[in-house]
Amino acid sequence: MAQKPSIPKGTRDFGPLETARRNYIFDTIRTVFHRYGYQPIETPAMENLTTLLGKYGEEGDKLLFRIVNSGDFMAGYQAEDGLASSAQLIQHISEKGLRYDLTVPFARFVVQNRNDINFPFKRYQIQPVWRADRPQKGRYREFTQCDADVIGSDSLLNEAELVQLVDDIFARLGVAVVVKINNRKILAGIAEYIGNPDCLTDITVAIDKLDKIGIEAVSQELASKGISSGSISLLQPVLEMEGSSAEKLSRLGSLIGGSETGRKGLEEVSQLFGYLEQIKPGLTYELDLTLARGLNYYTGAIFEVKALHAQMGSICGGGRYDDLTGIFGMPGVSGVGISFGADRIYDVMRDQQLFPLATAANTAVLFVHFGEAEMLYCLPLLSAIRKAGFNAELYPDADKMKKQLKYADQKKIPLVMLAGETEMANASVTIKDMVAGSQETIPVSGVLAYLAHWQNNQR
RNA sequence: GUGGUUGUAGCUCAGUUGGUUAGAGCAUCAGAUUGUGGUUCUGAGGGUCGCGGGUUCGAAUCCCGUCUUCCACCCCA
Numbered sequence: 148m149a150q151k152p153s154i155p156k157g158t159r160d161f162g163p164l165e166t167a168r169r170n171y172i173f174d175t176i177r178t179v180f181h182r183y184g185y186q187p188i189e190t191p192a193m194e195n196l197t198t199l200l201g202k203y204g205e206e207g208d209k210l211l212f213r214i215v216n217s218g219d220f221m222a223g224y225q226a227e228d229g230l231a232s233s234a235q236l237i238q239h240i241s242e243k244g245l246r247y248d249l250t251v252p253f254a255r256f257v258v259q260n261r262n263d264i265n266f267p268f269k270r271y272q273i274q275p276v277w278r279a280d281r282p283q284k285g286r287y288r289e290f291t292q293c294d295a296d297v298i299g300s301d302s303l304l305n306e307a308e309l310v311q312l313v314d315d316i317f318a319r320l321g322v323a324v325v326v327k328i329n330n331r332k333i334l335a336g337i338a339e340y341i342g343n344p345d346c347l348t349d350i351t352v353a354i355d356k357l358d359k360i361g362i363e364a365v366s367q368e369l370a371s372k373g374i375s376s377g378s379i380s381l382l383q384p385v386l387e388m389e390g391s392s393a394e395k396l397s398r399l400g401s402l403i404g405g406s407e408t409g410r411k412g413l414e415e416v417s418q419l420f421g422y423l424e425q426i427k428p429g430l431t432y433e434l435d436l437t438l439a440r441g442l443n444y445y446t447g448a449i450f451e452v453k454a455l456h457a458q459m460g461s462i463c464g465g466g467r468y469d470d471l472t473g474i475f476g477m478p479g480v481s482g483v484g485i486s487f488g489a490d491r492i493y494d495v496m497r498d499q500q501l502f503p504l505a506t507a508a509n510t511a512v513l514f515v516h517f518g519e520a521e522m523l524y525c526l527p528l529l530s531a532i533r534k535a536g537f538n539a540e541l542y543p544d545a546d547k548m549k550k551q552l553k554y555a556d557q558k559k560i561p562l563v564m565l566a567g568e569t570e571m572a573n574a575s576v577t578i579k580d581m582v583a584g585s586q587e588t589i590p591v592s593g594v595l596a597y598l599a600h601w602q603n604n605q606r
Numbered sequence: 607g608u609g610g611u612u613g614u615a616g617c618u619c620a621g622u623u624g625g626u627u628a629g630a631g632c633a634u635c636a637g638a639u640u641g642u643g644g645u646u647c648u649g650a651g652g653g654u655c656g657c658g659g660g661u662u663c664g665a666a667u668c669c670c671g672u673c674u675u676c677c678a679c680c681c682c683a
Contacts (some may be wrong), residue, residue: 150657156674206681209607248683281607283677292683310630352681403646461683488683517641552643567641581643 157280157288165493168502169291172489176293183308185271185295190252192275193243194505200244202251202474204443212245213237245606250444250471250484251292257298257482258475266299266480273489285459295497297465299335299474303415305449305468307422309485311445313452313463314428319421321501322492323455324462327435329354330416331466333399333444336409340402341378345550351439357386358437385436392400392420392434399436415447450485453493464492480523512598513537513560515551523568528564528591530578535595537602542581555581562601564594 154160161169177187193214200208220240246252246363249272257264269290273293280286295304297402298389310326317324331351338347349372353365365386366379388395396413396559403409416434424430435462440449447467454462472480512532514525525541532539542551548565555563576594579586588596 153656153674204615204681210681238660280682282675283635283678286682290683397650459683464683491683515642548641549639549643554643556643563643565641569641577641579642584643 155288157282157286159289160286168496169489169493171537172492172496173291173293176487176489177273179273179312179319180271180293182315183269183295183312185269188253188256188270188272190246190249190256190272192245192248192277194217195256196242196244198255198475199247199251202444207247210280211247212239212244212277212279214238214243216242216403219283246274247278248276248578249274249486250296250468253294253296253298254471254482255475258472258477260435261306261312261477264299267297267305268299269294269295269297272449277374285494287490289448290488290490293489294484296482297486298307299480299481300483303418303448304414304422305483306419306450307426308449309421309465309483310423310432311426311428313450313485316487318429320492321546322396322462322495322498322499324430324452325439325455326432327451327453328432329435329449330412330418330439330447331438331449332408332415332447333403334412334439336403336406336412336496337382339406339409340385341374341381343374343378343486346372346374346442351458353383354386354437355439362386365545368507374545388436395434395436396420412447418571426427426530440464440466446470447481448483448496451525453490454499455496457498459495460496461488463487509536509538510540510558510560512541512562512564513558514541514564515548515554515555516545516565517548518545520603521545521571524566524571528594531595532598537598552579552581562598 164431180187196211196213199211203210205438246560253270253272257268271294273291275289275291277289280288282288282357295309297308312327313324313326334351335344335347338344338350341350343350350369352370353368356368358367362383364381369379370376388398390398396417400410400413403413406562420434435451440451445466446469449466451458451461451465463485465483467481467483469481470478471482472478514570516522516527517524522541522545524564542554552563561581563579563581565579567577570576570588573590575588575590576591577586577588578594578597
């Protein structure tokens with residue numbers, strides 16, 4: 148008995164309908180990326196672990212899929228060589244891993260190709276990434292990111308343009324979203340203001356959970372990280388700040404203005420909002436001081452996009468990183484980028500039924516036939532129809548007509564062309580309209596005109 | 607990595623306190639209809655009950671392990 152086939156945890160197969168819908172998302176995103184001047188690149192699925200390790204924090208390292216070395220990787224090692232634990236062993240037997248995101252490979256790409264790149268470099272990349280996470284809602288072990296980054300430009304115009312890009316893409320897809328904007332420098336300023344500048348990461352991770360677990364639980368978490376109660380009481384009014392983005396900015400100015408970093412962050416956000424007032428995106432955008440984002444390479448603006456009316460984490464996120472290429476030996480190059488999570492966007496669109504009906508790549512014409520002679524009769528016509536730009540196929544077997552028509556029906560092929568003895572005798576073909584159920588027999592010479600007419604009536 | 611949850615036909619699910627030969631709907635295939643689909647009728651095929659072990663005279667059912675599903679935490683697209 149053959150074993151039941153299966154696929155690894157957290158991975159999925161995509162059938163024709165899902166693939167068509169996914170391509171609809173990719174095509175929409177790609178079109179908009181082109182519209183804003185981004186150019187595509189691709190990088191390998193696997194990277195050297197030295198490239199990946201340490202870029203995503205301690206948690207991120209754990210979530211890397213590692214590839215075991217080829218060959219007899221244990222040759223030359225003895226049992227007593229300190230290979231007792233998994234952690235020790237893995238360092239000796241694995242030196243490659245599957246990429247965890249597209250940003251770090253991009254940084255590596257930029258450093259390696261710096262002499263060939265025309266800066267500022269606007270690149271996009273649509274490829275799968277892998278994380279050894281436990282799967283759950285909206286979380287997969289293999290998923291596709293659609294990244295757009297500008298590297299080699301400090302201008303905040305790039306940030307503004309990314310918001311516009313987000314607006315453009317989700318408007319085309321029909322997904323209602325809100326963009327949350329914050330700035331790491333403001334968070335640093337807040338950390339300084341409460342007297343714990345060294346605990347920036349702990350503070351950001353804790354306040355990121357504010358709307359989920361509430362101010363009390365956040366305070367407890369901070370206390371458990373060793374933040375004093377005095378500091379926490381300073382933080383509370385900042386987090387509970389209400390009002391418009393502009394009001395928050397001005398009130399923050401009086402609180403954290405003493406911090407040079409914080410002041411810089413406030414200036415950046417003000418400038419970004421100034422640009423956005425000119426751009427006037429259709430979506431809602433707002434300053435959200437509780438937005439922190441885990442990836443610790445962000446240094447300036449940070450964004451997160453959430454779908455409205457959806458039980459889903461962020462479907463898109465990004466920010467500015469001032470020195471990502473520095474770790475690869477190319478300091479002082481700033482970049483800003485955004486990543487669209489295609490799989491989560493798919494899930495939201497599926498749940499909200501936002502896919503257009505005709506996303507499948509459909510056959511327009513199916514030839515039905517009853518044997519070798521009829522098949523030969525159809526072949527030239529099939530070629531002519533394809534050459535004229537119609538998707539067409541010839542049923543490959545001389546099955547019963549019932550079966551052939553059922554094939555057309557299930558594949559939602561709108562037109563069936565029949566050729567049997569009668570049609571062959573007078574150089575004609577019978578065309579059946581599968582939607583209307585009607586059919587007529589026309590001369591072969593009139594088929595292309597018929598199709599052209601049919602196509603015009605579809606619009 | 608932590609906690610919970612799920613697994614029976616291709617799919618969605620029944621299956622009584624542990625008891626004869628594990629059922630239904632949908633789907634598939636065949637026929638009613640030797641050249642007319644989506645409706646109907648008749649019939650057929652299809653299951654190591656996720657996998658491995660244990661308890662028992664007897665396990666889909668109880669116990670343990672493991673894999674998988676989904677959910678929460680951590681973290682994140």
